[in-house]
Amino acid sequence: MKRIISGVKPTGKIHIGNYFGAMKQHVDMQNDFESFIFIADLHSLTSEKNPEALRTQSLEIAKNYLAFGLDPKKTLLFKQSDIPLVTELAWTLNCITPMGLLERGHAWKDAKENKKRDPNVGLFDYPVLMTADILLYSADLVPVGKDQKQHIEICRDLAKSFNNLYGETFKIPEEHIVKSVETVPGIDGQKMSKSYGNTIEIFSDEDILRKQIMSIVSDSKGIEEPKDPETCKIFAIYKLFLNENEEKSLRERYKKGNIGYGEIKKELFKKFMEYFADFRKKYQELSTKESYILDILEEGKKKALPIAEAKIIEIRKKVGIL
Numbered sequence: 001m002k003r004i005i006s007g008v009k010p011t012g013k014i015h016i017g018n019y020f021g022a023m024k025q026h027v028d029m030q031n032d033f034e035s036f037i038f039i040a041d042l043h044s045l046t047s048e049k050n051p052e053a054l055r056t057q058s059l060e061i062a063k064n065y066l067a068f069g070l071d072p073k074k075t076l077l078f079k080q081s082d083i084p085l086v087t088e089l090a091w092t093l094n095c096i097t098p099m100g101l102l103e104r105g106h107a108w109k110d111a112k113e114n115k116k117r118d119p120n121v122g123l124f125d126y127p128v129l130m131t132a133d134i135l136l137y138s139a140d141l142v143p144v145g146k147d148q149k150q151h152i153e154i155c156r157d158l159a160k161s162f163n164n165l166y167g168e169t170f171k172i173p174e175e176h177i178v179k180s181v182e183t184v185p186g187i188d189g190q191k192m193s194k195s196y197g198n199t200i201e202i203f204s205d206e207d208i209l210r211k212q213i214m215s216i217v218s219d220s221k222g223i224e225e226p227k228d229p230e231t232c233k234i235f236a237i238y239k240l241f242l243n244e245n246e247e248k249s250l251r252e253r254y255k256k257g258n259i260g261y262g263e264i265k266k267e268l269f270k271k272f273m274e275y276f277a278d279f280r281k282k283y284q285e286l287s288t289k290e291s292y293i294l295d296i297l298e299e300g301k302k303k304a305l306p307i308a309e310a311k312i313i314e315i316r317k318k319v320g321i322l
C-alpha cells in the first residue's frame with residue numbers, strides 16, 4: 001500500500017480553503033493509502049510567537065481532523081515536534097542544499113515583498129524542513145495545494161541529490177493536487193488565507209459565518225442582468241458544495257439573470273450550514289474530550305517514531321556520523 005504524508009500548520013482557525021484544499025483529501029484518502037498526517041507546529045514557529053496560542057491551536061487542529069472524520073485506526077495523527085529527528089534530517093539536507101534553490105522559492109519571495117510578514121531564516125529554510133517531513137517517512141504521495149507544488153519539486157531535487165551523493169536512500173515522492181480545489185478563493189477574491197484575513201471559518205458561530213459569507217466580493221451587475229459564473233468569486237466558493245447537476249443549474253441561473261448576489265450568498269450560507277452540520281456537531285462533542293485527543297496524538301507519536309528512527313540510522317551511516 002502506498003504511503004501519503006501531509007500536514008497543516010496550527011495557526012488560526014480552520015477555514016474552507018484548508019478543508020477542501022487539503023484536509024478533506026487527507027480524510028478521503030485514508031481508506032486507500034497508509035496515511036501519515038502531522039500537525040506542523042515547527043513550521044508555524046516562522047509566524048506564531050505566542051506559545052499558549054500554539055499549544056491551543058495544535059490541539060485544535062487534531063480536533064478539527066477528528067470532527068472531519070479522520071480515523072486514528074487508519075491514520076497516524078501526530079505532532080511534528082514529537083518526532084524531533086525531523087530537524088536532524090533537515091540539517092543534513094541543508095548541507096547539500098544550494099542557496100540559489102531556496103532564493104528562487106515563491107513563498108520566500110512573497111514574504112520579502114509582504115510588509116506584514118517577517119522574512120526570517122526559518123521561512124527561507126521552510127522547504128528543507130518540509131522535505132525532511134516527507135523523506136523521513138518514505139512517502140510516495142504528498143497531497144498539497146497548487147501553491148506547494150514548488151516545494152515538492154525542491155523535495156524531489158534534494159532527494160535525488162542525496163541519492164546521487166550517498167547512494168540510494170530516499171524515495172522520490174510525487175505531489176497529489178486536486179485541480180478543482182487547487183486554489184480556493186477568499187472573500188476578497190485573493191487565495192483564501194489566514195494571513196490575508198479573508199477566510200470562511202468552519203467552526204465559528206453562525207453570526208460570524210453569515211457575515212463572512214455575505215462579505216464575499218462581487219461586481220456591480222444588477223439583479224436582472226446576466227452574470228458570468230467563471231469570474232464570480234461567490235460562484236467559485238458555492239460550487240465547492242455542489243454536485244455536477246447542481247453546479248450546472250446554478251450556472252444556468254447566472255446566465256439567465258434575474259438573480260441577485262445577495263440572494264446567492266444567502267443560499268450559499270444555507271448550503272454551508274447543511275454541509276458542515278454533522279462536522280460541527282462532532283466538533284462540539286470533542287470539545288469535552290481533550291484527554292482522548294491527546295491519547296490519539298501520543299499513539300501516533302509511538303507509531304511514527306520507530307519509522308523515523310530507522311531512517312535516521314540509515315542516513316547517519318550513509319553520511320558517516322555513525
